[in-house]
Amino acid sequence: xxxxxxxxxxxxxxxxxxxxxxxxxxxxxxxxxxxxxxxxxxxxxxxxxxxxxxxxxxxxxxxxxxxxxxxxxxxxxxxxxxxxxxxxxxxxxxxxxxxxxxxxxxxxxxxxxxxxxxxxxxxxxxxxxxxxxxxxxxxxxxxxxxxxxxxxxxxxxxxxxxxxxxxxxxxxxxxxxxxxxxxxxxxxxxxxxxxxxxxxxxxxxxxxxxxxxxxxxxxxxxxxxxxxxxxxxxxxxxxxxxxxxxxxxxxxxxxxxxxxxxxxxxxxxxxxxxxxxxxxxxxxxxxxxxxxxxxxxxxxxxxxxxxxxxxxxxxxxxxxxxxxxxxxxxxxxxxxxxxxxxxxxxxxxxxxxxxxxxxxxxxxxxxxxxxxxxxxxxxxxxxxxxxxxxxxxxxxxxxxxxxxxxxxxxxxxxxxxxxxxxxxxxxxxxxxxxxxxxxxxxxxxxxxxxxxxxxxxxxx
Numbered sequence: 001x002x003x004x005x006x007x008x009x010x011x012x013x014x015x016x017x018x019x020x021x022x023x024x025x026x027x028x029x030x031x032x033x034x035x036x037x038x039x040x041x042x043x044x045x046x047x048x049x050x051x052x053x054x055x056x057x058x059x060x061x062x063x064x065x066x067x068x069x070x071x072x073x074x075x076x077x078x079x080x081x082x083x084x085x086x087x088x089x090x091x092x093x094x095x096x097x098x099x100x101x102x103x104x105x106x107x108x109x110x111x112x113x114x115x116x117x118x119x120x121x122x123x124x125x126x127x128x129x130x131x132x133x134x135x136x137x138x139x140x141x142x143x144x145x146x147x148x149x150x151x152x153x154x155x156x157x158x159x160x161x162x163x164x165x166x167x168x169x170x171x172x173x174x175x176x177x178x179x180x181x182x183x184x185x186x187x188x189x190x191x192x193x194x195x196x197x198x199x200x201x202x203x204x205x206x207x208x209x210x211x212x213x214x215x216x217x218x219x220x221x222x223x224x225x226x227x228x229x230x231x232x233x234x235x236x237x238x239x240x241x242x243x244x245x246x247x248x249x250x251x252x253x254x255x256x257x258x259x260x261x262x263x264x265x266x267x268x269x270x271x272x273x274x275x276x277x278x279x280x281x282x283x284x285x286x287x288x289x290x291x292x293x294x295x296x297x298x299x300x301x302x303x304x305x306x307x308x309x310x311x312x313x314x315x316x317x318x319x320x321x322x323x324x325x326x327x328x329x330x331x332x333x334x335x336x337x338x339x340x341x342x343x344x345x346x347x348x349x350x351x352x353x354x355x356x357x358x359x360x361x362x363x364x365x366x367x368x369x370x371x372x373x374x375x376x377x378x379x380x381x382x383x384x385x386x387x388x389x390x391x392x393x394x395x396x397x398x399x400x401x402x403x404x405x406x407x408x409x410x411x412x413x414x415x416x417x418x419x420x421x422x423x424x425x426x427x428x429x430x431x432x433x434x435x436x437x438x439x440x441x442x443x444x445x446x447x448x449x450x451x452x453x454x455x456x457x458x459x460x
Contacts, residue, residue: 039173041292043180047187048288051200052281054191057357061277063200064268064284066144072265073123074151076258078115081108081157082164083257084250087386088243089165090309098227100242102234105223108158109231111250120151134273143201150208155216162219164306166226175218179211245389252391260398263405263428267421274413282361283418285350289365290372293338297376300327301383308387320384321444327380335373342369367422374429378436385436390443397435401428 052060085108092101127144130136163172186203193199223231240246268287272280304327311320347362385394405428412420 040176040180041288041295043177043184045288047180047183047203048285050187050191051203052285052358054195055197055200057278057281059197061272061279061281061284062140062143063197064281065272065277066140066147066201067204068265068268068280068284069126069144070119070123070147070151072262072269073119073126073148074116074154075261075265077119077122078154078157079111079250079254080257081111081115081250082161083254083386084108084243084246085158085161086164086306087249087309088246089161090306091313099234102228102231103236103239104243105158105162105228105231106234106236107239107246108161109155110236112155112157115157116152116154119154120148123148123151140197143197147201147205150205150212153209153212156212159215159219162222164303166222168222169303171218171222172215175211175214179207179214182210183207249389249391252395255395257398259395259402260432263402263425267405267409267425270409271413271418271421274410275417279418282358283364283421285358286361286365286368286422289349290368293335293369293372294376296334297331297379300331300376301379304380305383305387308383312384312387317444320387324380324384324440328377331379332373332377335369335376339366339370339373342366364419364422367419368425371422371425371429374426374433378433381436381440384440385443388443390439393439393443394436397432397439400435401431404428404431 051063055063085104089101089104092104124145127136127141127148130144131138131141160172163169183203186207187200190199190203195203220231223229268280268284271283304323308320308323311323343366346365347359350362350365351359382394385391405424408427409421409424412423414420416423
């Protein structure tokens with residue numbers, strides 16, 4: 001009898017805890033980030049719609065390919081410095097370990113400098129090679145080289161870590177909105193002036209630099225107010241002794257995210273190569289819309305990653321598992337609602353924004369949002385594995401997912417056109433979600449957190 005009562009009350013208890021999670025400060029932080037990101041993405045979509053209407057499918061496809069090349073190189077070659085900063089900085093006391101924190105932030109800035117320079121060099125080289133290999137015209141190559149200058153200003157990794165560790169999610173959301181408003185204003189001017197490709201490239205170039213500079217300048221101001229000054233004068237010598245395995249963690253986490261990003265960024269380029277720029281433009285338009293859904297997973301991971309790191313370091317295993325389960329329940333529910341909305345309203349939304357010439361992208365949008373819903377459902381599990389120091393498990397999962405994607409994307413595009421890339425993304429998401437869940441389950445059975453009562457854990 002007691003067993004039956006326990007079996008009946010367990011689901012109710014879990015649902016009650018899930019409802020309490022929705023009222024928790026973590027969800028408030030997610031709400032702030034999501035509000036800012038959603039508003040930013042909506043404003044960006046209006047800018048994209050103006051560009052699509054102004055340029056038409058062919059020229060907009062060229063713009064999409066240039067932007068995608070820059071974003072792909074940035075994602076593939078940046079070191080994602082926020083990951084080691086949060087992993088090793090979350091448990092540190094800001095007063096007792098101030099010098100170590102200063103060194104950690106300088107380490108992040110050095111990674112950002114190296115990554116942004118490498119991304120600019122690689123993107124510029126690929127743009128030039130595109131003329132000789134793919135017969136891309138020199139005027140289009142020159143436009144691509146102009147846009148790649150924006151990659152040199154990318155210090156967003158360290159800025160992201162500052163915002164997340166200091167719980168300044170509202171500030172980060174406002175900065176996103178400011179940048180998107182500036183882009184929308186510039187897009188409106190370009191639209192009414194009848195600007196060509198050069199004008200629209202300048203819109204994205206200048207606003208992207210503006211967003212990056214706002215992030216790093218505001219994050220430095222936050223560090224100053226917290227007493228963390230003279231970051232550049234901090235010493236990096238001996239950082240591996242103060243933070244054991246930081247290099248291995250940095251490379252492991254970066255490689256896994258780089259491989260993951262390759263499947264998410266290069267697909268537009270593959271569509272443009274195997275089909276044509278117009279198809280790539282439509283495919284990229286659906287990816288921009290689905291970014292609203294994808295950002296939810298990113299924001300949830302942004303909020304729970306510092307807390308999960310503290311919980312695991314403090315030996316709070318049950319709270320660690322409970323937070324992951326509740327957050328993934330929220331993500332799966334949100335993804336399901338978005339899939340239904342895309343199926344019912346996608347056609348009308350694209351027609352009303354980008355115009356009737358882009359209505360063929362509606363089926364692509366539905367499948368793309370389903371694929372994204374699968375990937376975001378593993379966001380909390382990924383953050384949990386990184387908090388446990390199990391980045392090799394994340395790497396193995398992303399390798400399997402990406403390998404399946406690359407093996408199938410070209411044949412599927414040959415069969416179904418741009419829709420083939422969406423189907424390949426669905427396969428990626430299924431393997432990604434299943435692999436992370438299995439890796440987390442195995443990790444919890446084998447690994448044990450090292451109790452550290454001195455660490456302050458942010459919990460209810």
